[in-house]
Amino acid sequence: MVYIIGxxxxxxxxxxxxxxxxxxxxxxxxxAGSLVNPEVLAVTRPEAEIYNSAHMTLDEVLAVMxxxxxxxxxxxxxxxxxxxxxxAIQEQMDALAQKGIAFEVIPGVSxxxxxxxVLKQEYTLPDVSQTIILTRIEGRTPVPEKEKLSSLxxxxxxxCIFLSVQMISEVVQExxxxxxxxxxxxxxxxxxxxPEQKIFRGTLKTIAGIIASExxxxxxxxxxxxxxxxxxxxxxxxxxxxTHMFREAK
Numbered sequence: 001m002v003y004i005i006g007x008x009x010x011x012x013x014x015x016x017x018x019x020x021x022x023x024x025x026x027x028x029x030x031x032a033g034s035l036v037n038p039e040v041l042a043v044t045r046p047e048a049e050i051y052n053s054a055h056m057t058l059d060e061v062l063a064v065m066x067x068x069x070x071x072x073x074x075x076x077x078x079x080x081x082x083x084x085x086x087x088a089i090q091e092q093m094d095a096l097a098q099k100g101i102a103f104e105v106i107p108g109v110s111x112x113x114x115x116x117x118v119l120k121q122e123y124t125l126p127d128v129s130q131t132i133i134l135t136r137i138e139g140r141t142p143v144p145e146k147e148k149l150s151s152l153x154x155x156x157x158x159x160c161i162f163l164s165v166q167m168i169s170e171v172v173q174e175x176x177x178x179x180x181x182x183x184x185x186x187x188x189x190x191x192x193x194x195p196e197q198k199i200f201r202g203t204l205k206t207i208a209g210i211i212a213s214e215x216x217x218x219x220x221x222x223x224x225x226x227x228x229x230x231x232x233x234x235x236x237x238x239x240x241x242x243t244h245m246f247r248e249a250k
Contacts, residue, residue: 002065002075002101004089006082006108007031011193012039014114019106027073030061035080035219037194062095069101082110085134086162112160114192115221118199121187123158125232129225131157137164137171153178158225165190165220168208175224176204185228190220201228 003022008014015023023029024043031041033052041050049068053061061077068075083089083105096103112134116123123132133152136143145151152159153175164171165188176182182205190198202210204224 002103009114026076031078127233149174150178161222
């Protein structure tokens with residue numbers, strides 16, 4: 001069996017209980033070495049075989065998996081955050097299915113959720129935004145025309161932008177061109193939940209200048225939206241005059 005596991009955003013305690021148990025039991029571990037905190041691997045057995053996929057091609061990763069499964073071993077494929085978001089796992093799952101190799105996906109804590117936690121911020125505030133857009137700017141990986149930042153910006157919803165901070169000026173321009181006001185608040189979080197975590201705050205007008213002299217790597221998360229500084233209505237869920245199936249109005 002192959003287990004594709006989300007390692008979480010960085011803090012080794014933010015992997016799921018199930019994910020950590022399987023990591024402890026695994027005979028072979030293939031981890032995304034450029035992104036996964038190596039401290040997550042501290043629970044592995046001394047005799048486990050460990051491969052860093054940062055140095056491997058897809059074919060090489062699949063070959064290790066296939067041989068291990070043929071030898072009756074349990075394999076963990078360890079991705080950062082949650083593997084369903086920019087994890088490049090579909091091609092791995094499709095190949096495993098074609099080879100008749102059983103696999104299971106164990107979800108993880110995505111970096112956009114860890115970012116909200118370290119910002120101490122709720123993304124979906126009543127009367128402000130009830131929608132979160134997860135996206136990225138076009139780089140070497142193309143983006144469909146209808147999903148350009150300038151098109152998505154028309155919604156003025158909360159936006160979490162992955163893998164784009166190295167093009168922050170272009171990000172800002174597309175967002176403003178699409179409809180966000182220049183004074184829209186922005187937060188950039190580098191390595192959320194890691195010991196070296198950094199947080200930068202500004203607006204679309206100021207954020208590029210704020211991080212210009214900082215060493216911010218491409219894994220940093222960009223959060224854009226009025227949820228970061230707006231007044232908001234209180235949730236109806238806990239309002240004393242709101243009735244639902246568990247509580248009568250007072």
